[in-house]
Amino acid sequence: xxxxxxxxxxxxxxxxxxxxxxxxxxxxxxxxxxxxxxxxxxxxxxxxxxxxxxxxxxxxxxxxxxxxxxxxxxxxxxxxxxxxxxxxxxxxxxxxxxxxxxxxxxxxxxxxxxxxxxxxxxxxxxxxxxxxxxxxxxxxxxxxxxxxxxxxxxxxxxxxxxxxxxxxxxxxxxxxxxxxxxxxxxxxxxxxxxxxxxxxxxxxxxxxxxxxxxxxxxxxxxxxxxxxxxxxxxxxxxxxxxxxxxxxxxxxxxxxxxxxxxxxxxxxxxxxxxxxxxxxxxxxxxxxxxxxxxxxxxxxxxxxxxxxxxxxxxxxxxxxxxxxxxxxxxxxxxxxxx
Amino acid sequence: xxxxxxxxxxxxxxxxxxxxxxxxxxxxxxxxxxxxxxxxxxxxxxxxxxxxxxxxxxxxxxxxxxxxxxxxxxxxxxxxxxxxxxxxxxxxxxxxxxxxxxxxxxxxxxxxxxxxxxxxxxxxxxxxxxxxxxxxxxxxxxxxxxxxxxxxxxxxxxxxxxxxxxxxxxxxxxxxxxxxxxxxxxxxxxxxxxxxxxxxxxxxxxxxxxxxxxxxxxxxxxxxxxxxxxxxxxxxxxxxxxxxxxxxxxxxxxxxxxxxxxxxxxxxxxxxxxxxxxxxxxxxxxxxxxxxxxxxxxxxxxxxxxxxxxxxxxxxxxxxxxxxxxxxxxxxxxxxxx
DNA sequence: TTAGCGTATTGAAACGCTTCGACGATCCAG
DNA sequence: CTGGATCGTCGAAGCGTTTCAATACGCTAA
Numbered sequence: 203x204x205x206x207x208x209x210x211x212x213x214x215x216x217x218x219x220x221x222x223x224x225x226x227x228x229x230x231x232x233x234x235x236x237x238x239x240x241x242x243x244x245x246x247x248x249x250x251x252x253x254x255x256x257x258x259x260x261x262x263x264x265x266x267x268x269x270x271x272x273x274x275x276x277x278x279x280x281x282x283x284x285x286x287x288x289x290x291x292x293x294x295x296x297x298x299x300x301x302x303x304x305x306x307x308x309x310x311x312x313x314x315x316x317x318x319x320x321x322x323x324x325x326x327x328x329x330x331x332x333x334x335x336x337x338x339x340x341x342x343x344x345x346x347x348x349x350x351x352x353x354x355x356x357x358x359x360x361x362x363x364x365x366x367x368x369x370x371x372x373x374x375x376x377x378x379x380x381x382x383x384x385x386x387x388x389x390x391x392x393x394x395x396x397x398x399x400x401x402x403x404x405x406x407x408x409x410x411x412x413x414x415x416x417x418x419x420x421x422x423x424x425x426x427x428x429x430x431x432x433x434x435x436x437x438x439x440x441x442x443x444x445x446x447x448x449x450x451x452x453x454x455x456x457x458x459x460x461x462x463x464x465x466x467x468x469x470x471x472x473x474x475x476x477x478x479x480x481x482x483x484x485x486x487x488x489x490x491x492x493x494x495x496x497x498x499x500x501x502x503x504x505x506x507x508x509x510x511x512x513x514x515x516x517x518x519x520x521x522x523x524x525x526x527x528x529x530x531x532x533x534x535x536x537x538x539x540x
Numbered sequence: 541x542x543x544x545x546x547x548x549x550x551x552x553x554x555x556x557x558x559x560x561x562x563x564x565x566x567x568x569x570x571x572x573x574x575x576x577x578x579x580x581x582x583x584x585x586x587x588x589x590x591x592x593x594x595x596x597x598x599x600x601x602x603x604x605x606x607x608x609x610x611x612x613x614x615x616x617x618x619x620x621x622x623x624x625x626x627x628x629x630x631x632x633x634x635x636x637x638x639x640x641x642x643x644x645x646x647x648x649x650x651x652x653x654x655x656x657x658x659x660x661x662x663x664x665x666x667x668x669x670x671x672x673x674x675x676x677x678x679x680x681x682x683x684x685x686x687x688x689x690x691x692x693x694x695x696x697x698x699x700x701x702x703x704x705x706x707x708x709x710x711x712x713x714x715x716x717x718x719x720x721x722x723x724x725x726x727x728x729x730x731x732x733x734x735x736x737x738x739x740x741x742x743x744x745x746x747x748x749x750x751x752x753x754x755x756x757x758x759x760x761x762x763x764x765x766x767x768x769x770x771x772x773x774x775x776x777x778x779x780x781x782x783x784x785x786x787x788x789x790x791x792x793x794x795x796x797x798x799x800x801x802x803x804x805x806x807x808x809x810x811x812x813x814x815x816x817x818x819x820x821x822x823x824x825x826x827x828x829x830x831x832x833x834x835x836x837x838x839x840x841x842x843x844x845x846x847x848x849x850x851x852x853x854x855x856x857x858x859x860x861x862x863x864x865x866x867x868x869x870x871x872x873x874x875x876x877x878x
Numbered sequence: 879t880t881a882g883c884g885t886a887t888t889g890a891a892a893c894g895c896t897t898c899g900a901c902g903a904t905c906c907a908g
Numbered sequence: 909c910t911g912g913a914t915c916g917t918c919g920a921a922g923c924g925t926t927t928c929a930a931t932a933c934g935c936t937a938a
Contacts, residue, residue, distance in 0.1 A: 228885095250923085252593030256591045257926040287638075296645070313584070457823060559897080588893085593895090594893090596923085
């Protein structure tokens with residue numbers, strides 16, 4: 203492998219000149235730059251990442267800590283990941299993937315200076331990783347919202363507003379008895395932030411809209427969905443509007459409703475909270491509140507890069523929910539308009 | 541951040557001694573080792589990854605090039621990824637995630653010495669990435685099988701055997717007209733290796749078992765699946781056995797069959813080729829040939845690490861398919877036993 | 879003519895680690 | 909007792925960059 207010195211020799215300049223051509227941190231005359239670039243080209247030179255990291259304390263790598271936990275929808279995670287990786291490249295960064303059980307990994311990559319920054323997903327209300335990264339020298343942004351962000355930046359869909367929006371939509375269409383088929387019990391047990399925020403918004407809006415709301419946790423399996431639907435229909439038989447906030451269970455919920463002879467879009471209005479492509483790949487195009495996973499991933503990278511460059515203060519960004527009406531929801535017993 | 545020199549000073553030894561304690565490459569007396577370890581502990585010392593990479597030409601990072609392409613099942617990809625990440629940690633390595641469009645990324649991470657080795661997924665028959673990594677100094681293993689591996693190691697499910705096994709199963713149960721609902725057209729157009737191998741095995745076995753076989757490409761969408769089922773039933777109405785090799789389309793295929801009044805497990809035998817958990821989370825537990833994605837990922841790491849340590853020759857490992865009978869398949873018109 | 883300035887370039891000192899050769903001490907065989 | 913191994917430790921030379929201070933070279937202004 204050619205080194206920067208080889209390039210310098212080939213171009214007839216000093217090492218530092220080559221470095222400055224590469225980094226653009228100092229003005230270089232056009233002819234010199236051209237000679238250097240030609241030499242780089244000819245030698246197929248690539249700077250050594252380790253040497254660069256050592257000298258500059260910059261690795262051009264960010265860590266992405268992704269869950270792979272039971273109870274979270276894998277395709278949705280992947281959308282976040284895709285957003286992060288794509289956007290990271292725009293900033294000339296690569297992505298080191300850390301998984302769930304890898305809590306020690308946090309220490310390794312931060313203390314070992316393996317990465318310039320971190321993005322963490324699947325944040326719990328009281329997440330043990332938060333104090334760890336808050337103490338690290340690398341800037342971090344959380345996808346999700348812990349109880350105490352300890353000065354870290356956060357980004358997420360505004361699930362509380364989403365909960366309100368969903369109820370408002372159903373109540374406005376004349377439904378008086380609505381329900382949530384939500385996250386799996388494990389997710390709730392972990393106090394995963396999005397699930398709790400969703401429920402809060404839901405309950406508040408239900409109160410102020412004067413509708414009843416029943417909440418069912420739901421495993422992302424066929425049997426889990428069946429059970430949730432059956433329980434719901436038993437405990438709250440007057441329900442005419444369901445909000446499903448569980449990508450994995452969604453198809454099975456619809457299947458169970460169909461099995462029980464309930465026609466979605468007619469007998470029962472269903473609002474899904476999920477990425478649009480998931481909403482569209484159900485048996486019926488679903489009325490849904492979009493979970494813009496890929497966008498959120500991108501925003502996360504934007505935020506963390508901003509902190510890396512300037513000394514921005516930390517911030518929390520909650521994206522406004524957008525509801526798109528499709529075939530799965532319709533006016534309820536009290537008639538349209540609420 | 542404490543450096544190795546700080547540790548050496550605190551322990552009253554030389555820098556190199558600390559290094560040898562860390563790496564174990566030279567014998568160190570018990571008392572000295574203890575002193576050094578205490579100092580490390582006290583100072584919270586972590587070696588600087590960049591410095592280490594520079595001095596030792598080892599990064600303890602492997603690159604994972606994962607697709608995120610249209611037409612491949614995201615949950616399945618994630619299982620590969622999980623296997624790779626998990627196993628990599630067993631070898632004290634982290635994983636740098638490269639995505640699809642990142643062909644330049646290959647050059648970046650190899651020439652820039654960012655990684656010690658590579659694992660590449662979603663290999664096409666004539667994959668442009670193969671010559672690139674074959675020329676790189678880092679060992680690489682391919683998950684999949686290109687036409688010419690150019691000396692690289694490969695690992696995958698033996699899809700050709702899987703195709704044979706599926707047909708043998710159906711033919712043995714008395715089915716004389718079988719069909720494949722396979723990968724999306726894009727996947728075929730790319731000459732993705734697993735799809736082609738599957739079809740080859742299928743056709744060969746069909747010939748020698750004396751059964752007819754109809755092949756339908758299939759988009760992983762509800763409409764794609766509907767179309768594939770409808771076309772199949774129109775062009776080969778005598779079909780009583782279907783092999784579905786398309787995780788994304790599977791639920792929709794089953795839904796369409798149900799819509800058309802065809803009872804899977806009675807009127808129609810269906811064999812899925814997919815991870816077991818996917819097979820189990822359908823409306824009926826599916827007879828399936830397991831795609832052990834996570835295992836394959838792990839084996840890939842094992843192989844690449846073996847090449848990294850010793851100077852093993854490259855090898856190709858094709859995992860034998862295993863068919864598990866469940867509720868979706870039954871004897872066909874010619875009666876059980878073939 | 880010279881002092882002073884700005885711009886393009888250079889030299890050399892880090893950056894934090896690994897590793898090779900060397901060295902002193904201890905041990906055993908002859 | 910001596911010569912040669914063996915064992916544990918050390919010193920120093922890299923590894924390939926970046927970056928700071930310094931320099932060289934026109935300029936312009938005085």
